[in-house]
Amino acid sequence: MNQTMDVxxxxxxxxxxxxxxxxxVRQKELPxxxxxSxxxxxxYRVDQWIADQDTMTAI
Structure with a gap:
């Protein structure tokens, strides 16, 4: 189940x-x-974003 978080x-x-x-959020860096308003x-999406950041720093 997807857990939803606020700011x-x-x-x-x-x-x-x-x-x-x-x-x-303003810079569209985080999903x-x-x-x-x-x-x-x-x-789930934040965890994916973290994994992508980890992959990018490994390159």
Whole structure:
């Protein structure tokens, strides 16, 4: 089951400040979706993004 996170939960999950999450969303660096004006993330997509970042640094 896909766990959905809000900005605060995603920031805690990634061990960064919520402002960092907002910046990454603005720059379209982190996969997210919106419901009205709220920003959400799925744990599955964030985990995929982390794996992709790990792969990119290994190159």
């Amino acid at each position: 605060k939960e995603c920031a805690e999950y990634l061990h960064v400040h919520p402002d960092t999450i907002y910046t990454m 997210h979706f919106r419901v009205r 709220r920003i959400f993330f799925t744990k």
